[in-house]
Amino acid sequence: xxxxxxxxxxxxxxxxxxxxxxxxxxxxxxxxxxxxxxxxxxxxxxxxxxxxxxxxxxxxxxxxxxxxxxxxxxxxxxxxxxxxxxxxxxxxxxxxxxxxxxxxxxxxxxxxxxxxxxxxxxxxxxxxxxxxxxxxxxxxxxxxxxxxxxxxxxxxxxxxxxxxxxxxxxxxxxxxxxxxxxxxxxxxxxxxxxxxxxxxxxxxxxxxxxxxxxxxxxxxxxxxxxxxxxxxxxxxxxxxxxxxxxxxxxxxxxxxxxxxxxxxxxxxxxxxxxxxxxxxxxxxxxxxxxxxxxxxxxxxxxxxxxxxxxxxxxxxxxxxxxxxxxxxxxxxxxxxxxxxxxxxxxxxxxxxxxxxxxxxxxxxxxxxxxxxxxxxxxxxxxxxxxxxxxxxxxxxxxxxxxxxxxxxxxxxxxxxxxxxxxxxxxxxxxxxxxxxxxxxxxxxxxxxxxxxxxxxxxxxxxxxxxxxxxxxxxxxxxxxxxxxxxxxxxxxxxxxxxxxxxxxxxxxxxxxxxxxxxxxxxxxxxxxxxxxxxxxxxxxxxxxxxxxxxxxxxxxxxxxxxxxxxxxxxxxxxxxxxxxxxxxxxxxxxxxxxxxxxxxxxxxxxxxxxxxxxxxxxxxxxxxxxxxxxxxxxxxxxxxxxxxxxxxxxxxxxxxxxxxxxxxxxxxxxxxxxxxx
Numbered sequence: 001x002x003x004x005x006x007x008x009x010x011x012x013x014x015x016x017x018x019x020x021x022x023x024x025x026x027x028x029x030x031x032x033x034x035x036x037x038x039x040x041x042x043x044x045x046x047x048x049x050x051x052x053x054x055x056x057x058x059x060x061x062x063x064x065x066x067x068x069x070x071x072x073x074x075x076x077x078x079x080x081x082x083x084x085x086x087x088x089x090x091x092x093x094x095x096x097x098x099x100x101x102x103x104x105x106x107x108x109x110x111x112x113x114x115x116x117x118x119x120x121x122x123x124x125x126x127x128x129x130x131x132x133x134x135x136x137x138x139x140x141x142x143x144x145x146x147x148x149x150x151x152x153x154x155x156x157x158x159x160x161x162x163x164x165x166x167x168x169x170x171x172x173x174x175x176x177x178x179x180x181x182x183x184x185x186x187x188x189x190x191x192x193x194x195x196x197x198x199x200x201x202x203x204x205x206x207x208x209x210x211x212x213x214x215x216x217x218x219x220x221x222x223x224x225x226x227x228x229x230x231x232x233x234x235x236x237x238x239x240x241x242x243x244x245x246x247x248x249x250x251x252x253x254x255x256x257x258x259x260x261x262x263x264x265x266x267x268x269x270x271x272x273x274x275x276x277x278x279x280x281x282x283x284x285x286x287x288x289x290x291x292x293x294x295x296x297x298x299x300x301x302x303x304x305x306x307x308x309x310x311x312x313x314x315x316x317x318x319x320x321x322x323x324x325x326x327x328x329x330x331x332x333x334x335x336x337x338x339x340x341x342x343x344x345x346x347x348x349x350x351x352x353x354x355x356x357x358x359x360x361x362x363x364x365x366x367x368x369x370x371x372x373x374x375x376x377x378x379x380x381x382x383x384x385x386x387x388x389x390x391x392x393x394x395x396x397x398x399x400x401x402x403x404x405x406x407x408x409x410x411x412x413x414x415x416x417x418x419x420x421x422x423x424x425x426x427x428x429x430x431x432x433x434x435x436x437x438x439x440x441x442x443x444x445x446x447x448x449x450x451x452x453x454x455x456x457x458x459x460x461x462x463x464x465x466x467x468x469x470x471x472x473x474x475x476x477x478x479x480x481x482x483x484x485x486x487x488x489x490x491x492x493x494x495x496x497x498x499x500x501x502x503x504x505x506x507x508x509x510x511x512x513x514x515x516x517x518x519x520x521x522x523x524x525x526x527x528x529x530x531x532x533x534x535x536x537x538x539x540x541x542x543x544x545x546x547x548x549x550x551x552x553x554x555x556x557x558x559x560x561x562x563x564x565x566x567x568x569x570x571x572x573x574x575x576x577x578x579x580x581x582x583x584x585x586x587x588x589x590x591x592x593x594x595x596x597x598x599x600x601x602x603x604x605x606x607x608x609x610x611x612x613x614x615x616x617x618x619x620x621x622x623x624x625x626x627x628x629x630x631x632x633x634x635x636x637x638x639x640x641x642x643x644x645x646x647x648x649x650x651x652x653x654x655x656x657x658x659x660x661x662x663x664x665x666x667x668x669x670x671x672x673x674x675x676x677x
Contacts, residue, residue, distance in 0.1 A: 002288040004043040006281040007034050008263045010293040011051035014075040015060045019341035021334040024362040025324040029439050030292035031088045035493035036434045039513040045281050049094035049266045050076040053240040054255035055138040068239045082344035086355050087496045092270035096262050104265035105258040106244035117311040118189040127184035128174040134236035142169030193228035196307040216323045220302045233257045260305040288319040298323050322437040325367040339554050356495035357383045363443050380544045387536040394453040398480040399532035410527045413478020420520045423486040427516040453483040485522040498535050505530050581636040582676035590623035593643050607673015614647035620661040632664050
């Protein structure tokens with residue numbers, strides 16, 4: 001096994017924040033793995049950054065009336081802070097709009113171009129003549145041939161899920177101008193992936209059938225069985241890394257060409273700052289390259305990027321790509337467009353100081369080989385029953401009793417006690433699971449050590465034996481202190497904030513993982529520990545209910561057919577409704593109210609009587625426009641004075657999209673005074 005680890009985490013897309021699905025499926029497991037390898041004494045480079053190119057960013061920018069740079073600047077900042085707040089320990093977190101990335105991506109492209117690895121192909125693509133741009137698939141909208149959805153995109157219908165090509169759309173239109181696009185010839189550079197099938201079959205299908213995860217291996221095998229086709233590595237766009245060739249104006253590198261090269265360019269940035277040679281991590285067989293990704297990125301990291309690196313010739317292949325499946329939220333698929341998510345930056349605000357609770361909860365339900373589910377109730381149970389009730393309870397008992405009976409000094413005990421072997425066994429077991437990317441099992445093994453400590457104390461009962469067998473009490477708390485310090489050391493990859501608190505509580509330094517695997521004594525007799533403090537606190541029902549209600553509000557908003565509609569008012573009973581007297585009526589006279597720009601004084605024939613109504617409609621209608629208008633009036637509203645005029649009732653109106661008012665009127669003229677309801 002190599003002593004050098006080149007660990008990458010999928011580049012988050014900078015057109016929105018990160019959510020718990022991203023954290024559980026990529027970033028927290030990657031961080032655990034990186035932290036663990038550092039504790040083994042490995043030479044670790046843990047690299048990531050924001051993916052800031054591609055069509056969705058330009059679409060969002062146009063929608064918000066800002067530049068693509070504005071969008072990526074905003075979300076790069078939010079994402080980077082979220083990772084920092086949650087303890088994701090990247091050695092470098094950069095961005096694909098950095099100069100170093102452009103330079104590295106262009107150099108990579110030029111090497112492949114000069115080696116003749118690309119084919120140049122001319123194809124017809126949709127072009128918006130008014131905008132003067134070729135249209136990416138997402139910039140074309142039309143009617144889905146499968147379900148009839150009139151707002152299907154050129155690559156997919158989001159209503160029925162059918163994958164499409166722009167030519168399949170009925171009545172395609174440009175999202176830029178609304179015009180019908182025309183077909184126009186354009187040249188792009190393609191990487192013939194079919195030429196790398198033999199290499200990929202040998203490297204993955206033959207070489208990794210026993211050590212790669214079944215979900216990854218199976219997806220790659222399926223792609224290869226279907227046969228690979230050439231894929232364009234350039235696009236006709238104005239946002240991205242420019243193609244470094246003459247006569248390639250208006251063309252940029254395909255986002256899935258430049259994005260994975262970000263791993264390399266960001267490593268270069270880190271290496272320059274730290275006096276390292278980036279080639280040691282990417283071009284040396286002494287380095288293990290590991291990609292942490294979600295299942296939707298398997299094809300890019302196991303087929304396209306390796307083919308690019310093979311074509312280049314100077315790069316190592318990944319040792320493993322432990323891709324995770326998807327995490328659902330409250331039994332529903334996480335969706336950024338529907339706002340059905342728990343956002344990382346909002347969690348940090350809502351649960352200050354409880355980053356490790358989220359890390360623990362997400363790791364314990366990590367979707368390692370199949371989709372899994374996150375619920376707020378399960379989150380609460382994991383915190384209250386496991387972190388507070390087992391882990392925190394054991395630590396607190398040990399620290400409190402050592403202070404109570406020994407003034408905070410670790411008492412005398414037998415360094416050869418058989419119970420201490422449980423520590424070494426747990427450390428080796430956790431390590432074994434982590435080396436095989438089994439994060440849930442490793443977390444269970446950690447918690448089992450805390451369970452063992454609780455059971456040991458419960459059996460030994462030092463609070464009782466201190467009276468009649470003080471030597472036994474001292475030994476049991478000596479053993480308890482060893483287990484507590486082992487938990488402080490072993491929990492660091494999983495719960496770094498709590499580990500730091502624990503190390504401070506027991507007044508010890510972070511050690512190598514090998515010490516916990518091999519030593520019987522981790523804290524010596526006579527060592528002074530600090531005051532006990534609570535590692536975790538109980539999360540009450542009202543806190544969880546608030547989060548569930550937040551999601552329920554999202555669900556209700558998603559049901560709206562008009563996103564601008566105000567929420568429903570408080571519910572009324574049928575009896576309440578029968579008290580309302582709505583009638584048809586006709587406005588017979590109208591005049592402006594003096595010194596009131598918005599008010600008209602109206603004379604209204606209600607069929608029951610003729611009365612005066614003051615209404616705030618003067619900005620939408622002139623007096624002349626409303627005379628003779630048939631309207632609906634709330635007849636039995638208590639009179640009130642407006643600008644000295646007694647108003648007897650209220651007319652029914654609604655607001656149009658342009659802000660102007662519109663009367664609610666019957667479809668055809670009817671008699672005044674007819675009841676409505």
